[in-house]
Amino acid sequence: MAEKNRTALRISLIAIMTAVVAVFTLVVRIPSPIGGYISLCDAAVSFVAYAFGPVSGLIAGGLGAAFADLIGGYPQWAVISFIVHGLEAFLMGLIVKKGSSSIPMRILAAFIAVVIVSGGYLLLTTFFGLTVFSEAVLEVPANIAQSAVGAVIGLLLYSGVRKAYRPLDSLRW
């Protein structure tokens, strides 16, 4: 019975956090000084990893980014987004321990996020044959900026939410 209750809680957590990542990617957009918009996908992915750990981060972060691609009209990138953002959240969740991580560990987690996102898109879009290497390289600076800003915003968001909702840590698994 207790296991069933736990499964219902996990399914609810994954579904809602996946929807949060998709909404942050699709709806919340910050105007960029060089034109266009920066999405908060990486902020949401980092937040899920910090708040709920590596497994929830892997599933909700990866699925949320993939759903955003499917809904946003870029279905060809859904698989790549799932792998890149899922791995990003998984590694960040592993590095940053439940509420007690030191600043160097948080910086390391942010650095890992930047490397995974920029390197992951560069390699996987070329590997899956969806673009050429030279075109994929053009996207690297934007991906570095977005994932670095996202990791910082994700951390600020986690601190803010933790203050506002104390039982947050009890939902981590």
Place this chain on the structure above:
Amino acid sequence: MNVSSYIYGRSFYHRFDVRPKLFATLLFSALSFLVSSYAGFAVVFFLPILLMFLSVGSKESWRCYSRLIPLFIIILLFTPLQDRGGVPLVTFRSFTLVTEEGLHSVLRIISRLGGISGALMLLLLTERNEDIIKGLRAFRLPYNAALSASMILRFIPYLGQLFSEIRDSMSLRLEEGRHGYPILPSITALAVASIRMIPDTASALEERGFGREGKIGREPIKRPRFYFLQWAIGAIIPLSLLIVG
């Protein structure tokens, strides 16, 4: 916020059952990687466009493909310059601009990108999300995964609407004459509201009989007329790529 791309219609592809349609989409996407002839590139690129045009019309087809045009332009500009070995086709003085290999590479990437995007968009335009989930269940997608997928598709528009309300109320707190909204307080409010829903949603699932065998969402999809013919068509169309490829 609308999470469904579905467009109502009674076209040939709309009437196709979701199971052979899912199979055809995946097979077409996989086989597009095996194509290496110019005729094959043309089929990979134009077949989804033709089916999309016949299913949802020119306006929707243009809306889907217009998003890809900037990418096509970048690929057209960069790929030939990167791949300059081989038989020259266009030269400027002693500088080779386009080679046969470069042209082949450009067309391969553009056809694959356009073909896979078109096939996936065609599926999303002609099937409701809940029918796609039922189709995936028929392919043995675990029940918990299907339940999560349907919950996600319900929560995305709800949270999108909630964020709009939070953003509007937060914008009222700005000084007069300033536009926009405070981003961090707005996203924090959305995250807190979302997390508060988790225990309530879990309780609602248990009250609806989560975990009890055969309680929710287990109804099978009815077989339509010409079901096996649809499977045959769903296999033959992608497999034709092997003949032209």
